[in-house]
Amino acid sequence: MRAPSLLRALVVRLTIVVVLALAGSYLVLYFEFREGLWGLEGQSIAIQVQDLRASIVPGTDPPRLELPRHLQAFYAQPDALNGYQLLSADGTMLASGGFSAPDLPLPAGQGGGQVVMQLETDAVSGSRIMAAALHLDDRHGPYWLRVVRNLEDPESLVAQLMLGALDELYWPIALLLVAVVSVVVVTVLSSLRSLRAVSYQASMLSLYRLDERLHAKNLPRELVPLVQAVNASLGRLEADYRVQREFTANAAHELRTPLATLRARLESRFSAQELGDVTFEIEQLARLVEQLLCLARLDSQEQFQFAAFDAHAVALEVARELAPVALESEHYVIATTPDASVPAYGNATLTRLVFRNLIENAIQYTPAGTSITLSAGPATVIIADDGPGIAADTAASLFERFRRGPNASGSGAGLGLAIAKCIMERQGGRLSLDANAARGARFVMEFPEPE
Numbered sequence: 001m002r003a004p005s006l007l008r009a010l011v012v013r014l015t016i017v018v019v020l021a022l023a024g025s026y027l028v029l030y031f032e033f034r035e036g037l038w039g040l041e042g043q044s045i046a047i048q049v050q051d052l053r054a055s056i057v058p059g060t061d062p063p064r065l066e067l068p069r070h071l072q073a074f075y076a077q078p079d080a081l082n083g084y085q086l087l088s089a090d091g092t093m094l095a096s097g098g099f100s101a102p103d104l105p106l107p108a109g110q111g112g113g114q115v116v117m118q119l120e121t122d123a124v125s126g127s128r129i130m131a132a133a134l135h136l137d138d139r140h141g142p143y144w145l146r147v148v149r150n151l152e153d154p155e156s157l158v159a160q161l162m163l164g165a166l167d168e169l170y171w172p173i174a175l176l177l178v179a180v181v182s183v184v185v186v187t188v189l190s191s192l193r194s195l196r197a198v199s200y201q202a203s204m205l206s207l208y209r210l211d212e213r214l215h216a217k218n219l220p221r222e223l224v225p226l227v228q229a230v231n232a233s234l235g236r237l238e239a240d241y242r243v244q245r246e247f248t249a250n251a252a253h254e255l256r257t258p259l260a261t262l263r264a265r266l267e268s269r270f271s272a273q274e275l276g277d278v279t280f281e282i283e284q285l286a287r288l289v290e291q292l293l294c295l296a297r298l299d300s301q302e303q304f305q306f307a308a309f310d311a312h313a314v315a316l317e318v319a320r321e322l323a324p325v326a327l328e329s330e331h332y333v334i335a336t337t338p339d340a341s342v343p344a345y346g347n348a349t350l351t352r353l354v355f356r357n358l359i360e361n362a363i364q365y366t367p368a369g370t371s372i373t374l375s376a377g378p379a380t381v382i383i384a385d386d387g388p389g390i391a392a393d394t395a396a397s398l399f400e401r402f403r404r405g406p407n408a409s410g411s412g413a414g415l416g417l418a419i420a421k422c423i424m425e426r427q428g429g430r431l432s433l434d435a436n437a438a439r440g441a442r443f444v445m446e447f448p449e450p451e
Helices: 006-053 069-075 157-204 224-269 278-299 311-328 348-365 416-426
Strands: 082-088 093-098 116-121 128-138 141-150 307-310 332-335 343-346 371-377 380-385 430-433 442-446
Touching: 006 082, 006 128, 006 141, 006 157, 069 082, 069 093, 307 311, 307 348, 311 332, 311 348, 311 371, 311 380, 343 348, 348 371, 348 380, 348 416, 416 430
Parallel strands: 332 371
Antiparallel strands: 082 093, 082 141, 116 128, 128 141, 307 343, 371 380, 380 442, 430 442
16 A cells, blocks of 8 residues: 655645635635625715706606706616616606616615615516615605616626626636645645655664764654654664674684684694594684674774775685685686776775685585686676576575575585675675576676775
């Protein structure tokens, strides 16, 4: 199952919050704007009814209007949005012009000489109507003067302003949303930069860098306890590992002198025939002690002296030294690229141990008559044999300590390949088994080039 992405979760959630906030703000502004526009509509028709009031002819029964020419033209438009009504006290239509809403009820009160606003729905057309009515009274009796406006007509003032505002707000809101999302992404990425830096530090930790600790600089305060807990665990791990390493090194060191003394005393008192295999066993034990000491040095924080050297030349020297041993067991060491050069940067003495272990393993674990080939490539040295090869299930654990193959014969503690791999890694190189070899075992050593 794929692990969830913190970056994606933060961006998605913040984007949803921003979108909802913008949508909510837009709706609030929309309704506030609409209420404000309806207020402007009301003020507009209130002014119209006052203008019409000045056009009433006084003393006539029933009351009538004499509109100026500009008002006649205004209310005579065929698609007029505005209209006026002159109504008797009981609602009888006395005169009208422009937009008409005959079923609009009269205001509930007289308004005390003030303009009375109405917001109704026409019973016939279903249109929303806004009206401004003024209650008047003369010697012939009371009557109403009212101005009406159709709010549902797409050409009304409210519709024009609202639709225009909506059209103008679409692109600014879209651009604002893109800008906000971009800011969210950049903010989240910058906030996670310190976390990525700590992750990189953690990925660089290794057995040889246990003294390093993760830095909590610029980290969010919520992650500082986690980093502190990891550093505390690293401290305990380093202390435990140091105790184990020192014990191994001290034990191996203390065993060297007694073994040498034991061998010297045995050889001084007994002949080689009397000792038999005892000398060989002591040599194997001494070799194991030397290997343990070598591992202890490699596992420690000791800084080895590195310099430029020719890795292929070192391999040829080791092959010449082991040639008598190989011939004695009927093995043949062949250099296919004798004039090649592999510039490398590291410790030549430690590298000799790598070549010696690989060649000795090939001599020990392959049958008589087997050829051991030494060749060079770009920044690599290859040691191969034409023996039976290494099984796939064994190759997976080949470089583990104290691990020998199921068909391994002869002496050995299973430390040679582990030491060789450790030496290559300490130099920044790599030792691997070529799984695609057509025959036998093929070990590839990759060396860092000199700077």
